[in-house]
Amino acid sequence: MSKKIFFSGVQPSGNLHLGNYLGSIKNWVDIQDEYQAICCVVNLHAITVPQDPSELKKKTIEVAKLYLASGLDPEKVIIFRQSDVPQHTELMWLLNTITKTGELFKMTQFKDKSGIQENGVTEKISVGAGLLNYPILMAADILLYDTDLVPVGEDQTQHLELTKTLARRFNNRFAKERALLKIPEIFVSKIGKKIMSLTEPNKKMSKSAESPNSRIELLDKPEVVRKKIMRAVTDSENKIYYSDKKEKAGLRNLLNIFSIITGKAPEEIAVDYQDKGYGDLKKDLAEELVEYLKPIQKKFSEISDEEVLDIFEKSKRTLIPRAERKITELNRAMGLE
Numbered sequence: 001m002s003k004k005i006f007f008s009g010v011q012p013s014g015n016l017h018l019g020n021y022l023g024s025i026k027n028w029v030d031i032q033d034e035y036q037a038i039c040c041v042v043n044l045h046a047i048t049v050p051q052d053p054s055e056l057k058k059k060t061i062e063v064a065k066l067y068l069a070s071g072l073d074p075e076k077v078i079i080f081r082q083s084d085v086p087q088h089t090e091l092m093w094l095l096n097t098i099t100k101t102g103e104l105f106k107m108t109q110f111k112d113k114s115g116i117q118e119n120g121v122t123e124k125i126s127v128g129a130g131l132l133n134y135p136i137l138m139a140a141d142i143l144l145y146d147t148d149l150v151p152v153g154e155d156q157t158q159h160l161e162l163t164k165t166l167a168r169r170f171n172n173r174f175a176k177e178r179a180l181l182k183i184p185e186i187f188v189s190k191i192g193k194k195i196m197s198l199t200e201p202n203k204k205m206s207k208s209a210e211s212p213n214s215r216i217e218l219l220d221k222p223e224v225v226r227k228k229i230m231r232a233v234t235d236s237e238n239k240i241y242y243s244d245k246k247e248k249a250g251l252r253n254l255l256n257i258f259s260i261i262t263g264k265a266p267e268e269i270a271v272d273y274q275d276k277g278y279g280d281l282k283k284d285l286a287e288e289l290v291e292y293l294k295p296i297q298k299k300f301s302e303i304s305d306e307e308v309l310d311i312f313e314k315s316k317r318t319l320i321p322r323a324e325r326k327i328t329e330l331n332r333a334m335g336l337e
């Protein structure tokens with residue numbers, strides 16, 4: 001029997017950080033033997049906000065290198081560049097025609113990035129239509145390959161609910177007898193699902209946040225990791241315990257990160273440090289992180305651009321015929337062929 005499929009992706013729109021890794025890529029690595037993994041560098045999503053073309057090209061290769069450096073095995077996993085498979089945008093158009101604009105305006109990510117609220121109030125004058133249609137392209141990515149599972153961070157669950165809605169709607173309208181689009185399952189890990197900013201711990205860690213001190217980037221040098229962790233915002237109580245309290249968001253985030261990288265429960269770590277200060281916790285966490293990132297960084301430095309471009313070429317040849325078959329089926333169902 002063939003393996004179930006998982007599909008996921010990261011935008012090459014900035015420097016990958018611990019949130020991208022712990023919320024998403026690490027989970028791909030963990031399940032890569034169980035599933036047929038399809039891991040995409042979503043460069044078409046990245047251009048929904050302005051990008052410098054040569055930088056985008058470089059970052060696209062860098063993201064694929066980080067996939068490999070994180071432990072994805074290119075012999076088993078299909079790693080590819082979204083723009084190499086034109087059927088993603090073709091399916092996006094088909095799905096566009098069954099999506100309601102109201103569904104798109106409701107998306108939290110769109111509201112955050114555009115400043116446009118559901119009631120039409122806007123703070124920013126010029127927002128690209130690509131940003132509004134972003135979730136449709138995401139649905140196309142997933143539905144094109146009969147994906148069973150989508151491992152992502154928590155911030156993407158709303159987009160994935162829309163993906164499921166669109167698949168059901170398509171099947172209801174055009175494929176009543178035999179569903180043509182598979183309804184995927186969402187996979188969000190328990191602790192890594194939302195890594196918070198180090199400087200504003202009530203916001204998620206993000207590639208686009210202005211301050212680089214807000215995130216640990218996967219390629220940060222040891223001294224930079226140490227500096228950022230030591231400066232991480234906590235609270236003035238100076239008491240170490242694991243709690244849901246809003247004031248403890250900074251400490252909770254550090255304990256969560258500590259927990260994922262050591263495999264120890266965050267509550268247990270809190271007990272280990274209950275008689276110590278934040279400085280002690282931060283110092284140890286920084287050292288753990290430096291060691292954790294070391295093998296990823298070493299492997300990253302050993303991968304050449306050519307190696308990645310070869311992988312992109314091979315993946316393209318594997319995926320296009322498969323994607324073409326799917327589009328033909330869907331076109332027929334819609335009366336286009």
Ligand code: TYM
Nearest residue numbers: 008009010011019020023024138152153193194195204205
């Ligand atoms: P991107 O590049 O914004 O995020 C990539 C992945 O990282 C997760 N993530 C986080 N997880 C935990 N804590 C954080 N602070 C954090 N920040 C980001 C995201 O949830 C995501 O899993 N739209 C997608 C890319 C995409 C995609 C797809 C994913 C395009 N098509 C199809 C799955 C399936 C995104 O958020 O990229």
